Amino acid sequence: MRSPTPVCWTRGPPQRYTRGAVTSLDALPLHTPALVAALHLEPREATWLRAVGLVEGCSVTVLRRAPWSGPLHVRVAERTELAIDRALALHVEVSPITGARP
Numbered sequence: 001m002r003s004p005t006p007v008c009w010t011r012g013p014p015q016r017y018t019r020g021a022v023t024s025l026d027a028l029p030l031h032t033p034a035l036v037a038a039l040h041l042e043p044r045e046a047t048w049l050r051a052v053g054l055v056e057g058c059s060v061t062v063l064r065r066a067p068w069s070g071p072l073h074v075r076v077a078e079r080t081e082l083a084i085d086r087a088l089a090l091h092v093e094v095s096p097i098t099g100a101r102p
Contacts, residue, residue: 021095021096022037022093022094022095023093023094023095023096024089024090024091024092024093024094025060025062025072025074025084025089025090025092025093025094026072026086026089026090026092028060028062028094028096029062029096030062030063030064030065031061031062031063032061032062032096033059033060033061033096033097034059034060034061034094034095034096034097035057035058035059035060035094035095035097036054036055036056036057036058036059036060036092036093036094037056037093037094037095038056038092038093039054039056039091039092039093040091040092040093041088041091041092045088045091049084049088049092052076052080052082053076053077053079053080054074054076054084054092058076058077059076059077059078059097060074060075060076060077060092060094061074061075062074063075063081066083069086070086071083071084071085071086072084072086072089
């Protein structure tokens with residue numbers, strides 16, 4: 001039996017936006033909205049991130065960076081906030097978007 005496709009839940013009407021160059025989540029500037037393009041991780045780690053809502057096509061914003069290479073505090077799809085280890089964030093490919101509300 002196939003597992004269901006992950007769904008990205010967002011609030012509000014659809015928005016018009018423009019995608020920027022692809023980068024890693026670790027390199028995304030603070031408070032810059034982006035779309036998750038791909039997860040280049042081991043299946044176990046990718047499954048965990050998808051379970052908490054970080055799926056391809058969802059919006060993500062880095063809210064804070066812990067000092068000394070600590071975790072990133074991110075908001076996923078305007079509703080979930082979580083901390084992600086920088087080693088994982090290096091393998092999350094995102095595309096910054098412009099024209100969307102932060």
